[in-house]
Amino acid sequence: MTILETRVYRGANIWSYEQAIHLVVDLGRLEDHPTNTLPGFTEHLLEMLPGLTNHSCSRGRRGGFVERLNEGTWLGHVAEHCALALQQVVGHDIRRGKTRQVKGRTGVYNVVYGYADEQVGLAAGRLAVRLLNHLVQSDPEFDWEAELESFILRAERTAFGPSTQAILDEAVSRDIPWIRLNQYSLVQLGQGVHAKRIRATMTSATSAIAVDVASDKDLTTRLLGAAGLPVPKQESVRSVEGAVAAAKRIGFPVVVKPLDGNHGRGVCLDLRDEDAVREAYLVAKEQSRRGTVIVETFVTGKDYRCLIVDGRMVAIAERVPAHVVGDGTSNVEQLVELTNADPRRGVGHEKVLTRIKVDAGAKEVLAAQGHTLESVPDNGEMVKLALTGNMSTGGISIDRTFEAHPENVEIAEEAARMVGLDIAGIDFICPDITEPVRETGGAICEVNAAPGFRMHTHPTIGEPQFIAKPVVDMLFPPGAPSRIPIIAVTGTNGKTTTSRMVAHIFKGMGRKVGMTSTDGVVIDERLLIRADASGPRSAKMVLQNPRVDFAVFEVARGGILREGLGYERNDVAVVLNVQPDHLGLRGIDTVEQLADVKAVLVEAVPRDGHAVLNADDPLVREMRRRCSGQVVWFSMEEPGSPAREMIEAHCRRGGKALVLNPSDRGEMIVVKHGRREMQLAWTHLLPATFSGRARMNVQNALAAAAAAFAAGAPLHDIRQGLRTFSTNYYLAPGRLNEVDVNGVNVIVDYCHNAPGMKMLGDFVDRVGESLSHDLARPSRIGVIATAGDRRDEDMRELGDIASRHFDVVIVREDQNRRGRKAGEVAGLVVEGVKRGMVDGARCKQVEEVHDEIKAVRHAMARANVGDLVVFCVDKHPAVMAELENWSQQAYAGAGASPDAPTADPDYVPAETTSS
Structure with missing residues (x-):
């Protein structure tokens, strides 16, 4: 296998x-x-x-x-x-x-x-x-x-550590989305403008200064002492003799520890003479990043960790150092093996307890108690293998959350406030946490940033405390949003224009819109990445941006098949149409299978979301059965058609829809909600529709308005957005951009498949009928191409359809031929054009000019004033730059450009067919 x-x-x-x-x-x-x-x-x-x-x-x-x-x-x-x-x-x-x-x-x-x-x-x-x-x-x-x-x-x-995992589990239980930002514990909770970050138990709200203060144990003790909190006497030293002198001034027994250590590393306790201090200094200095060592009073008592979140005590655990209990027959080494056999113990943070490690330090602790690994302790005798109670060194924890004296809780909370930490671990040493520490003796020996949660969530003895809840409450107070609205748009054609329309509507409402499309990633109308960004990675990029409060995603077939959506769900899913395109790739061979791919967006709609579906497309209509939320229909069919009858029945049940109502004055976009009807806009007054002639953009405007309506936009904002959106170079590059080049009517579009060519051809026919010239009938010249990963028959069909709308067809090729040989794609398209010409199509001449810019020059050189030239582009900026160059140069002679006297000088037609 x-x-x-x-x-x-x-x-x-x-x-x-x-x-x-x-x-x-x-x-x-x-x-x-x-x-x-x-x-x-x-x-x-x-x-x-x-x-x-x-x-x-x-x-x-x-x-x-x-x-x-x-x-x-x-x-x-x-x-x-x-x-x-x-x-x-x-x-x-x-x-x-x-x-x-x-x-x-x-x-x-x-x-x-x-x-x-x-x-x-x-x-x-x-x-x-x-x-x-x-x-x-x-x-x-x-x-x-x-x-x-x-x-x-x-x-x-x-794997995430136990602290990070506890926070994530709590976030998931509240439906807060999260994204892992690296291979360690840096995680984003929430989306866009609502995002918060955590790393273990540090959050995006944790003060960097507070972390520095907590890391400097000398400074921490001085701050707490100045606030009147019980702290041990201490001094910081940088030499062995300085440590000995400090110990004498403080008084034995003392503790020697690194200034900026963690997890109890390098901490030496209960040092009772100068020699012990000298040895401990070397151990502590090795763990100190700055080379500074702390000497402080040894406070006797039990070791308690108080966890403070957002200024409130949420858990207290008594930490017992790693130890074994004698049974009268087994030696220490055997008892360690028996203890480590506990299934709760593992390596590092693998499990709730850490295996006891017998190293040189453990042997020294044994020797201080008069034992070796071969010693056989008495039955019931507790033999320590470490002096500190850290879980990472094999210690255990006992929950004491509800036993602490209120005065001790108040002291711990005040210590966290003095240091400035939002999440703090306060280490108390005192005889009994149930008694006031000011009376029984004891002190705060450390304040820790990024404290571990394991001793509280999985205590060895006692009830676990759900301390992740107050952490998530602090980051996302009850009622606070964690998600941004997501509108996802898919379909064979019209995705980019519809996405841009939706983004334009919400931008007009003051939202910071993050949008992905085949043009790139746009954040608040700034193009951050120029690339085909209709996949899941681009969507993730938008959700990570802290400025974005509204997301509009163009979702293409390829991204869904390759990596899925890249996010959990979309509040509004828009499906424009499903046409035979990109078939034969990644196991998608039929248009029904392609519809199943597009339907993933509809399946990702939650119960309180909406699916905006094209009622005129049978495959899209069927997707209503896959939607968990509400369906909003849009249709271009006239009243009385089957699609409109279905919509009327839907609205009688309280549903929503957007339709076109014809009249003597034109077509009106109407919003239907239940039995109410609300007029939105005349289609001929929307700039993107070219006075209603661009039927594909009438459909796109219907879909965009339906999506905005489903997302809660007021009608006057939707109306204003559609009225101010035009297909110019800045708002919709490569989508029906209209340019006048020295009297020649030029349309630049990204059309690249047969269904798109049908809609573009209908637009060309409508525009062409409105053009007139005193000397002769204006010609229609089309420069067309398609991607190399289409099926051969799809390429021929593209040419066939183009032949029915243009007088002259110039066939070029994309720069990336996607595995095809040079001239192969153009040859197949030409075959389709010839097939149409044989059937009596409008086209009278077909030519091949494979290079895109040369094709532009050749088409413009042969165009006359009043003609209509349509460019189906691959590299849109390069084509627009070339057209700008033509528009700025005066024609010389018989209407020819100085750069191209009659046609491109390097152009040699591969084949020309005329009637």
Whole structure:
């Protein structure tokens, strides 16, 4: 079994509502060998992954998958369950998956399964395939135990720490979206202008100065002491002799620790003579980043950690240093092994407790108690292996949240306020936290920034405290928004123009709009990236921008198939149309399959969202069944048509729709909500419609208005947005840009497929009828092209349609031919033009000029005043620059440009056909 292809979906996709990994696997000869024909296969598999016994599979009950194994199922299906089981081994409770055979390919399967961490999910899929191959035919180089351990270590490296995970779990429970910003613990909660960032337990509201103060233990103690809070006496030193002198002044016993250490590293306690201070100084200095060491009074008592969030105490834990308890028969080393065998203990932060590590420091602590590793402690005797109670050194925690004396709580809260931390860990040393520390003795020995939550969320003894709740309350107070509205637009044609219309409407309302389209990423009308940005990564870029309070995404077929949507859901999904384009790519061979891809946006609409659907397109109409929210229809059909009858029935039930109502004065866009009708705008008064002649933009305006209406925009703002939006170079580059070049009417458009050419051709016919000239009938010249990844017949159809609307067709090629040979695409388009000419089409001449700029020059050189020239462009800025160059130069002689006397001097026609 081999993996042919791997895809990672980072949002809703054609297979799942949530993120998933997609493997295309080839079973090879194993297609003829289901699991019940492989001797011992099931037994060995369950032995290696016992968690598979809990999988229900399609049976809906525990053990259902084992039944399928015994009855006989194919190994692609088994790989899916193994990938899920491996993720469950490392604590990722993922249960979503499906396996389907690739249509028309025997033995090749689509294996799809969910994931929590992308790298872990990919590694699980690869290891699952290797394991199954090994079980079918033993591989002597495959060591399952070593491979599993390596997989677990990989998961540990990429996993969030317990503190970060606790905050994320709380955020998810409140429907707050999050984005991981790096491979560590930097995470964004919320979207756009509402976004907050956390790194472990530091937040975007955490003061950098407060963190610096907390890191300087000498400064912290002086600040707290000045506030009248109980703190030990201390001095900072930078030499061994200085440490000894400070210890004498303070008085033994003392504590020596690094000025700016953490996790208890380098802290030496209960030092009772000068020699002990000298040794401790070297240990502390090694852990001090600035080389400064603190000597302070040794305060006796128990070690307590008070957690303060937003100025309030939320949890208190008593920290007990790493230790073992004697049983009268086992030595210390055996007791450590027995303690570490506790399933709650792991390496680092892997589990709720950390394994006890017996190092040189532990042996010194043992020696101070009169023990070695071979000593056998008395039954019940507690033997310490560390002096500090940090969880990271193997300590345990006991919850004391509801036992603390109010005065001690007040002291801890005041300490956090003095330092200025929004989340602080206050380390108290006192005999008993239930008694006032000012009376019983004790002190605050440290204030910690970014305190760990593990001792509170998973105490060894006592009830866990849900401390992530106050953290998320602080970042997102009840009722505060965390999401920005998202309008997603898809369809075969018109996506970019509709997206720009929607963005223009909301920009007029004062919103900071982030928009993605095939032109690039635009933030508040600033083009940040010039590229095809209609995919999920661009959407993620917008959601991370702190200025954006409204998002409009153009969503293309390719991005959905490649990576999914890249976000969880969209408040409004707009589907304009589904036409045969880009078929034959990535397994999409029919227009019905293409509709399934577009429908992913509709499936991503929540219950309180809207799907704006074209009632005139049968494939789009069917998408209403996939929408969890409300449907808003738009239609260009006249009253009495089937589409309008459906809309009328929809509105009688309280639904919403936008339609065209014809009259003697023109067409009126009407908003229907229930039984109410509200007039919005005359289509001929909207600049983008060219007095109503550009029918594709009439449809786009309907869709944009419906989307804005569904998103809550007032009608007067929608009306104003449509009235001020025009298809000029600045608002809609490459979308029906009209230019007058020395009396020649020029239209620049991005049309690149047959359905688009039909709409463009209709526009050309309507505009052409309005053109007139005193000397002769104006000619229509079309410069056309298509992308190389279309089917041959699609290219021919493009040429055929163009031949019915233009007198002269000039066929060029894109700079990127997408795997085609030079001249191949143009040749196929020319075949279509000739086919139309044979059928009596309008076209009388077809020419090939492969280079785009040369094609522009050639078309302009042969155009006369009053003619209509339409450029279907690839590199829009270059074409507009060339047209600007022509418009600025006076014609010389018989209307020819100085740069091109009669036609481009380098132009040699590949073939010319005339009637």
